[in-house]
Amino acid sequence: MLQNGRVFYPIGYGADPTGANESSDAILQALNDAFNVQSGLELLPGVKDLGGVIIDFQGGNYKISKPIRFPPGVGNVVVQGGTLRASDTFPSDRHLIELWAPNSQKLKRTDAIKIDRNYVFNDVKDQTARTYYEDITFRDVLFDSGFRGGGIFVIDSARIRINNCFFLHFTTQGILVQRGHETFISSCFLGQRSTVGGDPGEKGFSGTAIDLASNDNAITDVTIFSAAIGVLLRGQANIVTRVHCYNKATAFGGIGILVKLADAALTRIDNCYLDYTGIVLEDPVQVHVTNGFFLGDANIVLKSIKGRISGLTIVENMFNGSPARNVPIIKLDGEFSNIDQVVIERNNVNGMSLKSTAGKLSVAGNGTKWVADFSPILVFPNRISHFQYSMYVKGLPRVFVAYGVTNVSDNVVVVESDRAVTAVVSVAVDQYNMVGEGNFVM
Numbered sequence: 001m002l003q004n005g006r007v008f009y010p011i012g013y014g015a016d017p018t019g020a021n022e023s024s025d026a027i028l029q030a031l032n033d034a035f036n037v038q039s040g041l042e043l044l045p046g047v048k049d050l051g052g053v054i055i056d057f058q059g060g061n062y063k064i065s066k067p068i069r070f071p072p073g074v075g076n077v078v079v080q081g082g083t084l085r086a087s088d089t090f091p092s093d094r095h096l097i098e099l100w101a102p103n104s105q106k107l108k109r110t111d112a113i114k115i116d117r118n119y120v121f122n123d124v125k126d127q128t129a130r131t132y133y134e135d136i137t138f139r140d141v142l143f144d145s146g147f148r149g150g151g152i153f154v155i156d157s158a159r160i161r162i163n164n165c166f167f168l169h170f171t172t173q174g175i176l177v178q179r180g181h182e183t184f185i186s187s188c189f190l191g192q193r194s195t196v197g198g199d200p201g202e203k204g205f206s207g208t209a210i211d212l213a214s215n216d217n218a219i220t221d222v223t224i225f226s227a228a229i230g231v232l233l234r235g236q237a238n239i240v241t242r243v244h245c246y247n248k249a250t251a252f253g254g255i256g257i258l259v260k261l262a263d264a265a266l267t268r269i270d271n272c273y274l275d276y277t278g279i280v281l282e283d284p285v286q287v288h289v290t291n292g293f294f295l296g297d298a299n300i301v302l303k304s305i306k307g308r309i310s311g312l313t314i315v316e317n318m319f320n321g322s323p324a325r326n327v328p329i330i331k332l333d334g335e336f337s338n339i340d341q342v343v344i345e346r347n348n349v350n351g352m353s354l355k356s357t358a359g360k361l362s363v364a365g366n367g368t369k370w371v372a373d374f375s376p377i378l379v380f381p382n383r384i385s386h387f388q389y390s391m392y393v394k395g396l397p398r399v400f401v402a403y404g405v406t407n408v409s410d411n412v413v414v415v416e417s418d419r420a421v422t423a424v425v426s427v428a429v430d431q432y433n434m435v436g437e438g439n440f441v442m
Helices: 024-035
Strands: 048-056 061-064 074-086 095-099 133-144 150-155 157-163 166-168 173-191 208-215 218-226 229-233 239-245 255-259 267-270 273-275 279-282 285-290 293-295 300-303 308-315 318-320 330-333 338-345 348-350 358-373 386-394 403-409 412-430
Touching (some): 024 061, 255 267, 279 285, 386 403
Parallel strands (some): 229 255, 239 273
Antiparallel strands (some): 358 412, 403 412
């Protein structure tokens, strides 16, 4: 049967559900017929509303030797229920399914969305940019790239859903999204190799599970179990939540989540599980990391590209590691010269070195000098923006003691008194600066 109402079956066009024979042309013919269904309606300008037409793989296992490329200008489509496997001749630089119009220019794999340094993001969509696909849903599909290319490629599209899908054996990307808006990826599993961790070949894992060079996307309830990079964010205003990354350990060079867009990332990473692999933020500007669980010495690396950090919040996360290694929860890679609005605090640690942009110390002793050394805890070297201090003197209730801060340098605060006393000095410091606020202390 070719179709039932507006449900189209590739098997009816000659696709082989056993995977023994090549099925690309049969699947493409089924898509062609489905996309010729007429409703006379449009979604976005130039995008036909196909009324919810369904391409149903009926649980088949289909071998394909070329990409299943959707023609431009289609929307309101569902693709469901089966497996696509790359043949031995599938091109290694392509993806099993491609939403890619002839007029769309691919970004390079290393490019981020180009942002002017003075750009202010206000989420007003560029109405001159062409959108070729809208409201297309992929669900309950396994994508096996056979170590030849990737799974899904989406470009210049809006409101695409990838739900309850499984991606295996990719060498480039499991999912690649370029430009466009609102691709929602949920309840998916992705891995270059099938493993539950501790794989003897983990050091050789390559590829990127999810690569978003696009704005306004969401990744939710996803597990990434093998890849060199779990999630690569090269666009703005993306949210990553409830994602479990154990794709490749940091010790082997793996990265769980890489935020690569400098100057204006506008990224939220919430309630994620970084399992022996961490987060790398390049020149983070307006990035929020919260409610995460970092296991096995997984940490957050702040990597300097142009030396700028602004609007970075890392709060209320849990870190667990090996006391023998005492890995810091926050690590600086390079020097930062332009820092403002950074809050890193209220994180809890077991077996790792706590780092924060705020600290409190009490120093007790008898004498004229008390030294509060914050260098083990503060994130940025030689940088104290604000401090408060007080002295509690024991045994001399009616004697006035003059005391004050005499030095602030190298993240150390020195308090001295005019006479020897037994006292407790309490000091609170932070490394927070507002935009344009100078550092008058150090």
